[in-house]
Amino acid sequence: MVRSRNYTQSSCLQMFAFSRQAAATQGISRAAEVFQMTLQLLKDEARRRQKRSVPVAELLSMEEVELIANLSGCPPAFQPASCPKGGDSEKYRTISGVCNNRNNPLWGAASTVLARWLPAEYEDGESQPKGWNTGHQYSGFQLPAVREVSNSIMQSSGQITLEDEAYSQLLVDWGQYIDHDISFTPQSTSKAAFLEGLDCLHMCENSDPCFPIQIPPHDKLFGSKSCLPFFRSSPACLSGPAHTLQAQMLQRQQINLITSFLDASTVYGHSVDLENALRNLSSSEGLLAVNSKYTDHGGHPYLPFVSLTPSACIQQPSTGPRERVECFLAGDSRVNEILPLAALHTLWVREHNRIATRLKQLNAHWSSETTYQETRKIIGALHQIITMRDYIPKILGKEAFDQTIGPYEGYDETINPSVSNVFATAAFRFGHATISAQMRRLNESFQEHPHFSSLSLHQTFFSPWRIIREGGLDPILRGLLGRPAARLNQQHLMTEELTEKLVVLNIPEALDLAALNLQRGRDHGLPGYNDWRVFCGYDRVESKADLRAVVRDRALVEKLMDLYGHPNNIDVWLAGLVEDLLPGARTGPLFACLIGKQMKMLREGDRFWWEKPGVFSSRQRQELQRHSLSRVFCDSSGVTEVPLDPFTLGTYPEDFLLCSSVPSLDLNAWKEEPEKDVSDLDSAERHV
Template identity: 45%
Template sequence: MKWVLPLIAAGLYLGYLYLGLQSHVDEKPNLTRDVIEKAVMKAKAIVDSAYEYSRKECIKRVKKNAAKPSDILLLMKQPVGRTRTAVRAADYMNNAVNFIRASLGKHHKCSINATDIISEEDLQVISDLSGCTGERRLPSCKTIPNLDRFRTITGVCNNRKNTLYGSANIPLTRWLLPEYQDKISLPRGWDPERRVKGELLPLVREVSNQIIRTANDDIENDPHFNFLLTIFAQWIDHDLTLTPHSPVIRSYGNSIDCETSCDRTEPCFPIPIPSNDPRFGRNSDECIPFFRSAPACGSDNTGHVFDGITVRQQMNALTAFIDASQVYGSVDVKARSLRDLTSDKGLLKVNDKYNDNGREFLPFSPMDANMCATRVAITNISNAKEVPCFFAGDERVDENIALTSLHTLFLREHNRLAHALARLNPHWDGERLYQEARKIMGAYFQVIIFRDFLPPIVGPEIFATKLATYPGYDENVDASISNVFATAAFRFAHLMIQPFIFRLNEQYNEDPNFPTILLHRAFFTPWRAIFEDGVDPVLRGLLVRQAKLNTQDQMMHDELRDRLFEFTSETALDLASLNIQRGRDHGIPGYRKWRKFCGLSQPSNFKQLKKVLNNGHLARRLLDFYGTPTNIDVWLGGMAEPFVPGGRVGPLFACIITTQFQMIRDGDRLWWENPGVFTEDQRNSLKETSLARLICDNTGITKVPLDPFKHSDPSTFTDCNRIPAFDLSPWEEDYRRRR
């Protein structure tokens, strides 16, 4: 019994210490308004200085034709307009809170959340002064006109009950709790020496080199689907997701340049280059620059003010709805800037300097920082002049010339519809023509995605089970995009991209004047469309040439791994490394947890992983790097799975993709099949929507495949004059009376 009393005494002493420490933590000083205001002013000054420095540096390098690949990625993912305001407010608040915490003394250093030491009342004042409160304020739907007929550009008030569901500039949703290194905001792997489940996380570039790497010449072509399927996947993604980066290129605390330093300091999360890297050589001390995604207002350690979520959340700058926002934009200011308001015809702006054999080109971007013009000097094309980037609803319009071609196609279709509707209803003003054409365009994509695109991706069996039947609108469904969908699952098509952009002549043969080019020579090259025979040759290449087939031993080729946005000798980016690093940045849980989420088996050892992957060699290599299946990054784990029957993704990504599209459809009050959105006759017309017909109507191509994504020989293509035109007659206002 003699050891009992000392134990009791020790327990009482530890309890005393705990209560003492807890009392210190629970003490929340009454901050004066003056202290809070000074902290917010200091935060604003530092954030604004970093923003301005970053903006000037990027513009300066671009204007000097000295843009780095990281500049391109930064500019492409920059928050703009309303999104930039939201991101700036979040940065103001986070920095102000950090300044106050730092000033409150060492006895608070062990606290985790801001509310451990700052009262919720004071946090609310900080939120008000920083602008975060306004960013999270629910909009009023009462003053929005035609809310039952047309979508808002931002997606607000689609859901009358939960007015922000699916709207732009809200946090990505979480289907599983995030796994951050510090439980709040630091990425998985922020400290490379910190073990996860007893194992060190592998360097993402090492994983890319050893598991994902494929030479351009070693790829396998898809025997069933064409390259259009791949680019259309990118087109859809740009309608649904854009996670903005932090706008700064140097850290807030110590002004470290994210592009030149390997230090990990917010928002810099650089990708180390392993020794003996095949591109960078032995013992490289370089890093691939990587910028963290911007935090959403009211997340991180300030979330108690809003919804009680105290972990870092990332934003989606786009609406979650299939609404053609890559054509029209997701913020009102941009949507208006894309319209041709010089006439009352409901048209979108077109290029006023060049045309494509009499057809319209996209307008040029009004932005000062123009990375597109830099490409001409590098490619040594003597007859090509420097031209600006194109301007469209999505900032990524110029990312590659194939994507640019789709943007051009659908710009033309909007204007074609507006002209046709004006002939049917001469009394309609420009606003009505614009909104009706935009509404039809959104319905086009809803039909094409569900009827033609999703079955080849998730497989006809899974599609038939989960997506084939429309159950009707459900206001309790949140259509918002999930973090795992945006960051992992819907990046499946990165492994279906060919290392070439194919360009074919009218006979569907290689064009001797403008031949097929390597992919890295097609990044940000609008001048190729203008000076190299327009978009038709590229579209023919998409229709005829096969997609790359993702196989377990031929994942991503070197055009994307070693030459992404390669303009000069500066370090090009690696898309595989970026994808894995982004998942860690967002705190996305590992592979096994997502398998459990989807009701699939959760492999815990080599034998079980071998069974899931049906590949012992790949299972062993993954475990050599990760140690446990639990730590496998979900993007890599999902891409490593064998395809579901008839599909182009494995069971995990098929589950995540179908779940997300169910929510997008069922949570959309203005879905094309929802009664009252369109008339019955209009719905019957929309059912016959044809991507083949859209190509016929807006290009010089005269023969097309009826199945737009199936690989087939041009000899089997159908003449455009045999494909029925889209029937617009149900949109004539006296249509019913005439019938």
């Protein structure tokens, strides 16, 4: 094709003009949607004129694509030009993660693209999700509807969720909490189809950003509906080094709104504005803000409420406007999704304030800012230690951990720590299959609480009032320590609480988490099962017999083959779940590979990783290693007895210790001698 420059440039100007002002004021996500829709409109017009599909690369030059991105409101692809050196830039990470890597400042930073370990697989090669076009085939078969997969695979009648014989419920909830520290892909900011203008909640056709979940005939729960609403993830603006921009131009990418680093952004946020909203800026101790209205029975504070009220959180029945309990405000906006998540968020805010207060006592000469940053550094290190030392080895198993991660060998500036699309959208969602149908609340003897009974899972969604009015954190935290996690079961992969009663605040009906996960993977164009097996160095699975070698349950293999036709087609999230677990692990080989690879990159590619020489002194590292999540429970809640390893399931009272017997962090390792004033030194010398 001979490209018409005049046609291209004039059309670009016309097509983005109508929305340029809105894009500039509604942030990167909205700008990216304008950018992507402009490209799509240009492609549609070119196809109409030429009677064939025209790839973006054939239609536009790189310079023209960058122009469209810029005029859509996207920030420049190349920024910042340089990173500061010396001073605090050597000691403290930026809140956005920018300049962690000095040579590649956007690696791991907030609001940059999720990394692609394999190219996206879209039906038009560029942006249409897998399953977008009726009749499109993969390996000779159409992909099954995701709700049909959920109905057929996720549950089998008469089967129940197994209890984990080794690990506590905390293993599951820490996984969710730490996932929210490293990845968050925002949904489209628009809730209506861009071209038709119809509300995505009330249409069953595919039209960006609407990608509704189709309901199969005779669906036992949603049979009266044709579809469930689903919003595509926001596309990404162009960002990063020049050599990656061509790939971003050719295929739709998704954003990680938060930093990829294990940096406790759940506590501190990922932007300067959010960080400031979370701080008590009038405090000389560098404290975080807490709730001004409520504390628990022991005087421990709760998280502050969001400032925009009334908020969307569910309210206690039969309470009026004056008794409202608003949504909690935290470093991550998903804090209110489920009560254990809110409890862990609250615990770490308390821990920050406890440590900051003590550091200020030890170092009266420190400014509020120094005290805050030093405390933030400690809290971030504890998140890293608890995750990599205590959590990840239990998930991968010792053998896979040693093979994929191994001992720390130092910072490597050539490693890109950005969270990958397949990790965020599939592999680290393995934990959804181990979520219990109940949230246990226990008393001081780790028995069912006499006043605050255990709750069905759906009763814990977006209900911060239950923390304020039903006993605070302590009964919930004891439930995490004292009850077993759910064990993945090939005959019953997910509780009905999640496949039939999931609550999402912007959608006024129950949803199916399994269907959402599968649809999200297709929305992101994740390649199928075999492509990821090859990526991890495993043989392809080409037949039913091959599949039986990695999935022990014969009936499950039959269902998978009936639905998908070929192992190539199995959605990677589902494929990773159904593989037989590795010895001593809570994942199969594929997810062990993908999770292990990501965790190693997060560790080796972080200039501020706690083990890196110079980040902490040797004595400080020694103290950090002594600390544990059990000790955090002791120091920042009313729980007085804990197991030494809180992720290991114990029997009360024989496997529990009084908090006085649990090693604690000696903050004297952070005590500094204040620098003496020069005038004082001169005066002292004159008197000698």
